[in-house]
Amino acid sequence: MTTAHCIRHTMTALGAVTALILMTGCADQFRAIDSADSEGPSAHGAQSSTNESxxxxxxxxxxxxxxxxxxxxxxxxxxxxxxxxxxxxxxxxxxxxxxxxxxxxxxxxxxxxxxxxxxxxxxxxxxxxxxxxxxxxxxxxxxxxxDGKTSIARCDEVQNYQTIEDINQPNVTSIFPEGGTNEAFAREHFPNGDLKTHDNLTIFDELVAGGADVMTTDRAEVLYIAHEYDELCAVNPDETYDFSVxxxxxxxxxxxxxxxxxxxxxxxxxxxxxxxxxxxxxxxxxxxxxx
The missing domain is CATH 3.40.190.10 (Periplasmic binding protein-like II)
Incomplete structure (x- = not known):
């Protein structure tokens, strides 16, 4: 609740005297927030040890x-x-x-x-x-x-991986970089498949070479990679598995x-x-x- 909101609310409902009391409470609230913001790691951490921005x-x-x-x-x-x-x-x-x-x-x-x-x-x-x-x-x-997650595969096999259920099979190898949301998505949705981590810099070369069957990542990356690699095609890029920004x-x-x-x-x-x-x-x- 902002100070302005406190003023409007209390002036309308309770009158000027009561408003003054509640405004004091609002001020105490902001002092408490300000005090809390002054704590935390310094240097380049998530918060400064002072109020300096x-x-x-x-x-x-x-x-x-x-x-x-x-x-x-x-x-x-x-x-x-x-x-x-x-x-x-x-x-x-x-x-x-x-x-x-x-x-x-x-x-x-x-x-x-x-x-x-x-x-x-x-x-x-x-x-x-x-x-x-x-x-x-x-x-x-x-x-x-x-954005949202979708998959990419070799163009001659892309019809085999149209859904999460198609990919979540023991004979399907999903590839992803270690760490981040792509790994988390694969481990959550493809537990029955063969899961494989790989260096993200060469991961699509590995997919082209047959080292994996499918890669599931953000739609933006899928469209970019499908544009860059003739051998790879996007799987339903306009119907992503989820939504993200x-x-x-x-x-x-x-x-x-x-x-x-x-x-x-x-x-x-x-x-x-x-x-x-x-x-x-x-x-x-x-x-x-x-x-």
Whole structure:
């Protein structure tokens, strides 16, 4: 309940004297919240040990610390020569430019993403699904992309894997990177199948080579990979198994920094910045399903 809400409610229902008493209670409530926000890990952790926003820290240091896995094109990819590229990599660079600071990358894995973010980073990017377990530890930006899990397989066998039931069979090998939502989805929905972990950088080469039968991942990645590999085809990409959204991870409790990032993101999505960054990667591929 906000202070303004407390004022309107109590003035209407109880009169000015009672309102004054309840307003004092509201003030105590906000003092308690402010006190709670002052606790927690310092440095680049999810919350600051003071009331200073990460926005001020970034401006003072002149550096935006960003986390990414580097193994999830078209959003993030390690080029192999120490450079990172991808839609979200370029978006984070645009945020740093807007802040008028440099960007420093902290490459991690899906299994270590949360720990790396909490210890080292101001923002994490790279096709990250927004879900309740992650939201227990971080704030998320406004959603960037609506998505959902779907599968991809070799084109000559794609009709064999049209449903979760088709894939959840003892003779079907599902492949996925260790850690992250793809592994969690496979272990939950394909317990009767053969489950196989693999390096995410070469996972689709392994699928093409016959090392697995099917890969289940986010729709955006499936459409991108089907565009890149002639041998691989998407399985019902417009009828995903579930619904999810992607966003950027931000420090929990830092409303000032979240508001800044959300305003920057809203402009980037509306003024053509995001589309211009995404176009070299996806071309005419429609990442967001039409209504």
């Amino acid at each position: 990460r926005l001020e820290t970034i401006k003072t240091s002149g550096v935006l610390n960003a986390c990414t896995t580097g193994d999830y094109p078209p959003f993030t990819e390690d080029t192999g020569d120490g450079e990172l590229t991808g839609i979200d990599v370029d978006m984070a660079a645009d945020l740093a430019e807007t802040l008028e600071v440099d960007i420093e990358w902290h490459q991690t894995s899906w299994g270590d993403l949360m720990d790396t973010f909490l210890s080292d980073c101001d923002i994490a990017v790279g096709g990250i699904s927004m879900n309740p377990p992650r939201a227990e530890q971080v704030f998320f930006s406004d959603p960037i992309l609506e 992607m966003g950027y991870m931000l420090p929990q409790g830092d409303v000032v920094f979240k508001e800044y990032v959300d305003q920057w993101l809203t402009i980037a999505l509306k003024d053509g910045t995001y589309d211009e960054i995404a176009e070299p990667w996806v071309g005419n591929v429609e990442l967001i399903p039409e209504d």
